[in-house]
Amino acid sequence: MKFEDNHRLNKPAASVLKMYSDREYFGKKYATLAGVKDFEILECETAGNKFRIKHRSQQKSDTSSLPDFARKFLAEYNTVIQQDTWDLASGVGRLEIEIKGVPIKISADMKVSGTPNATNAFNWNVSCGIPLLGGKLEKFIAEDIKTKSAEDAVLSNKLLADY
Numbered sequence: 001m002k003f004e005d006n007h008r009l010n011k012p013a014a015s016v017l018k019m020y021s022d023r024e025y026f027g028k029k030y031a032t033l034a035g036v037k038d039f040e041i042l043e044c045e046t047a048g049n050k051f052r053i054k055h056r057s058q059q060k061s062d063t064s065s066l067p068d069f070a071r072k073f074l075a076e077y078n079t080v081i082q083q084d085t086w087d088l089a090s091g092v093g094r095l096e097i098e099i100k101g102v103p104i105k106i107s108a109d110m111k112v113s114g115t116p117n118a119t120n121a122f123n124w125n126v127s128c129g130i131p132l133l134g135g136k137l138e139k140f141i142a143e144d145i146k147t148k149s150a151e152d153a154v155l156s157n158k159l160l161a162d163y
């Protein structure tokens with residue numbers, strides 16, 4: 001399942017990319033987001049205009065609307081491993097997300113642009129190879145991403161004041 005999402009941010013692209021490439025931003029963000037616990041940075045590196053961070057956390061999902069079959073894949077809290085990579089010169093990035101124990105692939109290509117206010121344009125891809133049931137699981141994950149993305153955009157705008 002493919003879908004698009006945009007974060008409208010209240011500073012120029014250069015400030016947004018400075019924030020997105022700051023290890024401390026991730027710690028502050030995940031300490032504040034509702035439904036996230038046990039956040040840990042696994043890897044973080046900057047090389048020239050390239051930035052990469054990989055982190056793990058426990059993230060809550062409202063599984064009450066899920067059919068019984070899907071609840072065997074998703075618990076109330078799931079271990080999520082996310083890697084963000086950025087080419088800071090071009091403003092192009094990529095997210096790759098793994099939900100431990102869930103047979104689904106999640107990624108997003110990103111592009112930050114704009115002055116005086118930036119936009120981060122996300123092109124999401126959520127795929128599950130389980131016959132018949134995979135589409136329902138993809139739809140649930142996509143809706144969960146959309147809900148969390150809106151919260152993330154609000155918090156990112158607050159944290160952007162420091163950049």
